[in-house]
Amino acid sequence: MSELPFAATTPVSVARVGLRARDAENLAAYYRNVVGLRELSRAGGTITLGAGNRPLLDIEADAAAKPDDPRSAGLFHTAFLLPSRADLGRWINHAIANKIGIEGASDHLVSEALYLTDPEGNGIEIYADRRPQDWKWNGDKVAMATERLNIPSVVAEVPAGDAGWQGAPENSIVGHIHLRVGRPEDAEAWWHQEFGFDTVAKYGSAAVFLSSGAYHHHIGANAWQSSGAGRRDPSRSGLAWVEMRSDNVTATTTREDPWGTVIRTVPGKA
Template identity: 40%
Template sequence: MESTISPETTVGRVALRVNDLDRVRRFYETVVGLERLREDGETAVLGAGGVPLLELVADADAPVRRRTEAGLFHTAFLVPSRSAVADALVRIENDWELSGASDHRVSEALYLTDPEGNGVEIYRDRPREEWSVEEDGSVRMETLPLDIDELREQRTDAETVPSGTTVGHVHLEVSSLSAAREFYVETLGTRIRQRFGPSALFLATDDYHHHIGLNTWNDRTEPTAGRGLLWFELVVPDRAALDEARHRFAARGVETTSRENGFDVSDSDTINLRITVND
């Protein structure tokens, strides 16, 4: 289907509710390679090139996310070069543990888990002219082994991700793929870019391989409630796009909550989406 959200919409920030702010912040600084932009003891804001990408919100009493709860599968940080992925690999091998490394044909990705169980992906895109697009308009993605020995040779030993790093996509674990599709595709207006059988959808606002991933691989059955994803953000280009997005939710009876420069809305698993205007 054609996208009905503005194709200029991008992923903005991700916010995580954490028990141990200092420990989690150190992980994202020293292993992922984000820079600390500000911290007040309750919240730490991290980013790249001065642009905020991740907010960590301290909540010592937040319960550990149960195995049945929906929520975050991973936050995917998109770096602008293969050498930046190689540098991340070295930091992970030196200070943490790599949980996976994959060639997805459209991208090369490293996977790991933060100290409180939140999934993290660090990846770079291959040039779009190398992507394979199927007759139905979907983009071909696979999970193939990544040669990390060859990748490691590209390192420059940088301790931080470069300027231009963004949150490329957010991948969610949902309890119902059909309910999530109703929210993110039929209502929000994203475009399906790939289907993995009955268990996963990959969605984008334009012809990107995906800005939002949805899966039911781990049989989550309950709404999100504990530690982990607090909200994630989509940034629309102007007020007209913001008003149109809000109108689409209102037309389907989905409640939204106003905030400065945008609004918040919860999906079928109470995952909070923040839609913000870029002005």
């Protein structure tokens, strides 16, 4: 079995994400068939999906919800981190074989990633990290970029005769969450104060990346589509909550960021 990714071993990390869905069954099928999550449980209109026995995504049924507004505060993407580069190669082969449409494929220096959008407009990143010892730091800032992904190189990591993609492997996690916000500087201040996160990168004034324990980022926050957005409309589909895991707490807590996004914190090791 693969090791748990570095992103989950820091003092604070992302545990799972909750989505409010207009068609929960259809959305759950997408995350099973495309992302490779497996259904773990159902209770009270919520479908829980994960990898191995680790819950990563709760889909909450709300047929009356209005569609998400991409110009509002909310979810930019949920980033599913695979344990190895070969796993990412297996997923790429799966996407090719099943004609899964992707919207981007990027080399971020610290990681390699592909992007897609689920049927209700929620962004998804599927990625693998490069080794943390190979990341380039300038003081407390990490070098990240958006370059073209070398897909043949990633696919070449898959051994000959390999069984191929069998769904998200055990120890796949939610490596980071990228949020749409009204003002990145307000998000930065909030994550500093509430979680003690460090700012590790900025893309101009429109995006900020923050982390715990020298990861490249557990939280991204941008205003590329949502500049000036106020509090999120709770009657819309899309992001319902984010759950963080923390070594620094002994009880579950819930708070809201400046845009009304619910952030839960649960104690314990990953």
